[in-house]
Amino acid sequence: MIEQSDLPERIRALVAYSPGLSMEEIRQKYGLANIIKMASNENPLGCPPLAREAIVRHASSAFRYPRGGNPRLAQALAKKHGVNPDQIAIGNGSDEIIDLLIRILCEPGKRSIVCFQPCFAIYPVQAQINGIETRRVPVNEDFSFNFERLLNAVDYATRICFLTTPDNPSGYCPPKKMVRDFARELYARNAKCILVIDEAYMDFAPEEKESSLLASGEILPNTVFLRTFSKSYGLAGLRAGYGILPEELASFFWRARLPFSLNILAEEACLAALEDAAFRETTLKTVKKGRETLASGLIELGCRVFPSSANFLMFAPPANSISAGELFEKLLQKGIIIRRLTSYGLPDLLRVSVGNSRENRVFLSVMEELL
Ligand SMILES: *Cc1c(COP(=O)(O)O)cnc(C)c1O
Numbered sequence: 001m002i003e004q005s006d007l008p009e010r011i012r013a014l015v016a017y018s019p020g021l022s023m024e025e026i027r028q029k030y031g032l033a034n035i036i037k038m039a040s041n042e043n044p045l046g047c048p049p050l051a052r053e054a055i056v057r058h059a060s061s062a063f064r065y066p067r068g069g070n071p072r073l074a075q076a077l078a079k080k081h082g083v084n085p086d087q088i089a090i091g092n093g094s095d096e097i098i099d100l101l102i103r104i105l106c107e108p109g110k111r112s113i114v115c116f117q118p119c120f121a122i123y124p125v126q127a128q129i130n131g132i133e134t135r136r137v138p139v140n141e142d143f144s145f146n147f148e149r150l151l152n153a154v155d156y157a158t159r160i161c162f163l164t165t166p167d168n169p170s171g172y173c174p175p176k177k178m179v180r181d182f183a184r185e186l187y188a189r190n191a192k193c194i195l196v197i198d199e200a201y202m203d204f205a206p207e208e209k210e211s212s213l214l215a216s217g218e219i220l221p222n223t224v225f226l227r228t229f230s231k232s233y234g235l236a237g238l239r240a241g242y243g244i245l246p247e248e249l250a251s252f253f254w255r256a257r258l259p260f261s262l263n264i265l266a267e268e269a270c271l272a273a274l275e276d277a278a279f280r281e282t283t284l285k286t287v288k289k290g291r292e293t294l295a296s297g298l299i300e301l302g303c304r305v306f307p308s309s310a311n312f313l314m315f316a317p318p319a320n321s322i323s324a325g326e327l328f329e330k331l332l333q334k335g336i337i338i339r340r341l342t343s344y345g346l347p348d349l350l351r352v353s354v355g356n357s358r359e360n361r362v363f364l365s366v367m368e369e370l371l
Contacts, residue, residue, distance in 0.1 A: 010131050017125075023337070032335040036359050039337045041168075041201075041312050043234030044286060044356040048279040051235060054272035055265050066264040069254060073267050076274050077242055082217060087244050089253040092261040094200060094228045094241030097253070098162075099126040101224065101243075104252050105159040105194060106132045114153045115162040116145065118169060118344040120198065123162045143170035143306055143314075147182040154190055161186060164198045165212075166205055169341055169351045171308025173211050180213060180220075187222045194249070198226045200241075201310035203280075204287050211309065214244060221246065231311060232283055233273045238266040287311045290354040297364040301371050312353045314341070321371060324348050334366045 004012055023035045070090045078085040091097040099122075102113065108131030115123050117136035124134040135153045140146050145167075154161060163182075166173040183195050197213065205211040214225040225244040230236035240262060245253060273279075294313055298305045302318030317327050328340050328350060339351040355363065 008131075010128055013128065014125075017121075021332070021337070026332060026335065026337060030333050030335065035335045035337065036355065036362060037337045038353040038355050038359060038363060039339045039351075040236070041231055041310070041353045042236050043231065043283055044290065044311075044354060044359065045234065045279070045283055047234050048273045048276040050272040050276040050279070051233075051269040054268040058265055058268040061264055061268075064264060066260050066262060066267055068259050070262050070267055073242075073262075073270055076271055080274065081214065081244060083219070083244055084247065086247045087250055089243040089245050089250050089257075090262055091241050091243075091257065093230060093239040094198070094226045094243070095122050095126075096239075096257070096261060097226060097241055097243045098122050098196070098198075099130075100253055100256050101160060101194070101196060101249075102126050102130050102132055104249070104256055106130065108132060110157065111159040112155075112157050113160040113162060114150065114158050116150065116164075116167075118341075118346060119162065120164050120168050121343065139167075139170070139172075143167065143172045145172070145174050145178070147174075147178060147185075151182065151185055151189060154186060154193055156190060158190060158193045160194050160196055162196050162198065164200070166201045166309040168201065168310065169312070169339070169344055169346070169349075170306050170314050171201075171310045171312060172306070173205050173309035176211055176213060176216070180218065183213070183220045183223055187220065191222065193222065194224055195220075195222055196224045196226060200226065200228045200231055202227070203232045203284065204291075204311045205309040206288070219244065224249070229270050229273060232280060232287075233270070234279070234283065235266070235269055235273060238263075238269055240266045240270050286356060287354050290357065290360050293357075293360050294352065294354060294364065297360075298367070301364075301367055312339075312351050314349055314351050316349050318371060324350050327370060330370050331363075331366065334370075336363055336366055338363075 027035055074085045074088040077088050089097055112133040113127050114135045116139050127134045137150045137153045186195055202212045208215045228241040295305050298315050304316040306314045341349045
């Protein structure tokens with residue numbers, strides 16, 4: 001019989017991912033009729049109508065295997081970003097792309113990755129599962145990035161440097177020039193190290209073209225860009241993300257990926273979501289306006305709010321009042337789920353996703369009640 005001690009050390013060291021209580025559990029535990037979930041940065045308007053239609057229309061194709069390589073979606077994404085379809089990687093969420101990049105680029109025990117602390121948990125966790133060391137570099141006290149320190153953590157063995165912009169959980173978005181300069185300096189220091197720029201939230205930035213090297217077409221030889229259908233496209237539950245990679249790397253991505261990891265309904269939904277311009281426009285408007293409403297409301301209540309270019313806000317409860325943990329619990333009791341940041345190493349901070357106008361209003365009025 002297999003015992004724990006038979007498993008590889010790197011697997012025994014894994015900590016179970018804790019997704020928090022589900023909406024159903026909260027409803028039952030506190031006897032509530034309505035729950036508001038502002039915890040996972042999902043689209044506050046739900047699923048794009050055109051994607052919904054496409055899922056229904058193609059439901060009877062569910063017995064078919066998808067086409068390998070998802071060529072139609074790759075074409076559509078290449079067109080959207082003005083790149084060659086051979087540069088596109090598509091995965092079961094960008095999570096799958098992150099995992100595969102680590103496996104393709106890094107030899108276990110020999111290569112390492114570098115990222116900021118705090119950062120999106122998937123980077124270090126997938127590195128650990130794959131036997132790759134992660135070097136962490138603290139962000140500045142105000143959660144801005146110290147690129148010099150990041151560069152100094154890179155050595156000859158580093159194969160990937162992960163950068164999230166806008167960042168999760170803070171919402172910080174570094175100026176494009178700083179990212180460009182960093183990419184160039186990184187290339188000069190170690191031309192074999194790939195800079196993965198995770199732009200999961202970039203379309204929520206006030207001026208996307210001012211913040212994204214991808215949006216302005218500046219694809220450098222050592223950069224990979226990640227985007228997702230989970231946030232502004234409103235398809236988190238279907239699991240679809242994509243990347244723009246150097247062609248050589250993309251070809252190995254497709255060789256390493258499980259052939260059918262993007263399912264047939266997800267592919268149809270993504271194609272339709274790309275066409276749903278009205279839904280996207282409303283989404284971006286709703287999020288940008290909601291972000292303002294939430295930020296000014298929280299500031300008025302005495303919270304410290306960190307500037308955000310994403311569809312969420314990181315904040316601290318007013319000094320000398322209730323603790324972040326207590327506030328989180330009290331919100332739960334009122335049926336509002338937000339995100340604790342303990343697992344990011346930030347026990348005194350909370351993150352709230354921008355909701356629709358009703359959700360934002362309810363959240364702020366409950367907060368006023370509690371503070
Ligand atoms: C939400 C998020 C993603 C998207 O992940 P999917 O697997 O595509 O749902 C990627 N990166 C960051 C930093 C995120 O917060």
